[in-house]
Amino acid sequence: MSFTLHGIGASSGIAIGRAHLASPSRVEVAHYVLPADQIDSEIKRFEQAVEQTREELRNLRSQIPAHAPAELPAFLDMHLLILDDNMIDEEPKRLIQEQQCNAEWALTQQMEALVARFDEIEDAYLRSRQEDVVQVVQRVIKTLVGHPSTALPQAELAEECVLVAHELTPADMILFKNTKFAAFITDLGGSTSHTAILARGLGIPAVMALHQARSLIHDHEWIIVDGREGVVIVDPDEKVLEEYRAKQAKWRHETEKLKKLKTSRAVTLDGAAIELYANIELPEDMPAVKESGAQGIGLFRSEFLFLNRDDLPSEEEQFEAYRTVLKEMGDKPVTIRTLDLGADKQAPWGHTVADNPALGLRAIRLCLAEPRLFETQLRAILRASAHGKARILIPMLGNFGELRSTLQLIESCKQNLRDQKIKFDDHIPVGGMIEIPAAALLADQFAKQLDFLSIGTNDLIQYTLAIDRADDAVAHLYDPLHPAVLHLIQHTIKSGKKSGRHVSVCGEMAGDPRLTRLLLGLGLRHFSMQPASILAVKQQVMRSMLDEVTDHAQRLQKNTDPEKTPSLLDKLNS
Ligand code: PEP
Ligand code: MG
Numbered sequence: 001m002s003f004t005l006h007g008i009g010a011s012s013g014i015a016i017g018r019a020h021l022a023s024p025s026r027v028e029v030a031h032y033v034l035p036a037d038q039i040d041s042e043i044k045r046f047e048q049a050v051e052q053t054r055e056e057l058r059n060l061r062s063q064i065p066a067h068a069p070a071e072l073p074a075f076l077d078m079h080l081l082i083l084d085d086n087m088i089d090e091e092p093k094r095l096i097q098e099q100q101c102n103a104e105w106a107l108t109q110q111m112e113a114l115v116a117r118f119d120e121i122e123d124a125y126l127r128s129r130q131e132d133v134v135q136v137v138q139r140v141i142k143t144l145v146g147h148p149s150t151a152l153p154q155a156e157l158a159e160e161c162v163l164v165a166h167e168l169t170p171a172d173m174i175l176f177k178n179t180k181f182a183a184f185i186t187d188l189g190g191s192t193s194h195t196a197i198l199a200r201g202l203g204i205p206a207v208m209a210l211h212q213a214r215s216l217i218h219d220h221e222w223i224i225v226d227g228r229e230g231v232v233i234v235d236p237d238e239k240v241l242e243e244y245r246a247k248q249a250k251w252r253h254e255t256e257k258l259k260k261l262k263t264s265r266a267v268t269l270d271g272a273a274i275e276l277y278a279n280i281e282l283p284e285d286m287p288a289v290k291e292s293g294a295q296g297i298g299l300f301r302s303e304f305l306f307l308n309r310d311d312l313p314s315e316e317e318q319f320e321a322y323r324t325v326l327k328e329m330g331d332k333p334v335t336i337r338t339l340d341l342g343a344d345k346q347a348p349w350g351h352t353v354a355d356n357p358a359l360g361l362r363a364i365r366l367c368l369a370e371p372r373l374f375e376t377q378l379r380a381i382l383r384a385s386a387h388g389k390a391r392i393l394i395p396m397l398g399n400f401g402e403l404r405s406t407l408q409l410i411e412s413c414k415q416n417l418r419d420q421k422i423k424f425d426d427h428i429p430v431g432g433m434i435e436i437p438a439a440a441l442l443a444d445q446f447a448k449q450l451d452f453l454s455i456g457t458n459d460l461i462q463y464t465l466a467i468d469r470a471d472d473a474v475a476h477l478y479d480p481l482h483p484a485v486l487h488l489i490q491h492t493i494k495s496g497k498k499s500g501r502h503v504s505v506c507g508e509m510a511g512d513p514r515l516t517r518l519l520l521g522l523g524l525r526h527f528s529m530q531p532a533s534i535l536a537v538k539q540q541v542m543r544s545m546l547d548e549v550t551d552h553a554q555r556l557q558k559n560t561d562p563e564k565t566p567s568l569l570d571k572l573n574s
Helices: 036-062 071-084 091-099 103-119 124-128 130-146 170-176 194-202 238-261 283-292 302-306 315-329 363-369 371-387 400-419 437-441 443-449 457-465 472-477 483-498 513-521 531-542 546-558 562-573
Strands: 003-006 008-011 014-021 161-165 183-186 206-208 222-226 231-234 275-280 297-301 333-337 389-394 430-434 452-455 502-505 526-529
Touching: 008 194, 014 238, 036 071, 036 091, 036 103, 036 130, 071 130, 091 103, 103 124, 103 130, 124 130, 161 222, 170 194, 183 222, 194 206, 194 531, 206 222, 222 238, 238 531, 275 283, 275 531, 283 315, 283 531, 297 302, 297 315, 297 526, 302 315, 315 333, 315 371, 315 389, 363 371, 363 400, 371 389, 371 400, 389 400, 400 430, 400 443, 430 437, 430 443, 437 443, 437 457, 437 483, 443 452, 443 483, 452 483, 457 483, 483 502, 483 546, 513 531, 513 546, 513 562, 526 531, 546 562
Parallel strands: 014 161, 161 183, 183 206, 275 297, 275 526, 297 333, 333 389, 389 430, 430 452, 452 502, 502 526
Antiparallel strands: 003 231, 008 206, 014 222, 222 231
């Protein structure tokens, strides 16, 4: 029976494919029933994965660098203990036998049972250790995925699969960068969560916050995903399929047409040149950057080098990653944001997660609490700066003490490199992200002490409106057009201009073509976004007159009647 679900359109485009259900647990895996003659080999596959994981953990333990946070060795020891427990390395074998299921599924079922027992523990600290069990299981599953079961149907990996999950983390999404899905849909999540941002980066349609999708949709059912409207149609009839095939063809044609703009300059009708930069997570994103014709990298989210692993990337490994990107960009700027771990991007060895992680030890706060970790990164960036036009960007600045400590640390790393006669760019620009309202209000003071500013609207909206950007329950209140948000953006742009500093927006607002004219009207001239959005934003820039959009943008910025907002935005965009 056909039915329709409504959620948040997280990444536009239309996909038509068969549902591939991920497991309802925190570790998303598929479930297969195995033929009886494959049970023994499946158990062997499980045993090998556990042994390989044990070996990996021991190796990691022996290679911990001296500067690593003290939590890291203790964390690995605990994981080795968990892995050696019968509950993890024996019990799943019984489940494979009994339920004739694949190893990933058996392990996940066992994990769920253990997590449920942890949930009953009263002591909050002990209860939170369930996370370690989940992480160990995740590690074994990753190993299993590297050695796929012979029972895994090939169609499950094909491009016409729509992944249906309860929740996906940013770290999961990074793994999907190497897997082809037609689309993905989730029960949870908000449109500026890092998971949604990564989906846009993959250029595949996505709908989030569907609430019940995981329980209402069956494996292999045909579904249509409309990522722009946030609509999912399950088991569509032939007429609806026809309609969406036509829409899909139109969308593909428009995307193809946009490619013609790749080498055009982003100039408004009245001659103002606008800079369009790309946001990336990993050096692997460079082909997409090249495709987009970006004029530089405005945000390299360096923390993604730290996810999906239990060890720390060494200075050398980081240096190589930064240098690769710098060399590929040649004389174009590459803005490397220093580590923004914490909140929804937790490294497994990180500090205990607070009740309110978005307000906790994340980004620059975490880096200043772990100076050795920070120095390693700063040295890697500085060394790489000898190979291109690098810029350093500090995330989540909230006060001038943090800024001073960071600048001092950069200076001491520079001195160290000078002493060691290692080359670097002594004039490397240092910028700050404006994503806390306190920093936006005092943007003029921050601008005086920095070389450039970049507005992180995803967090600025979250902190200004007190709306968790990843929580779909309050997603309807997450409003980029709130006059307070627009006021802070405009104030920051003006403050930068007064001090002669570039101000960019690198949050998701910059990549939404419906907001391009608004941002131009608020005075923005530097945009940074997912590479997949650059051409659509360029098209908007090329169709805009600054004078006109400025007037309309002022009206929107002063508007306090939410009912008028859509029509004001329409006028701006017409
Ligand atoms: C932002 O907050 O707008 C931003 C660009 O940083 P992130 O999305 O990585 O938090
Ligand atoms: Mg941010």
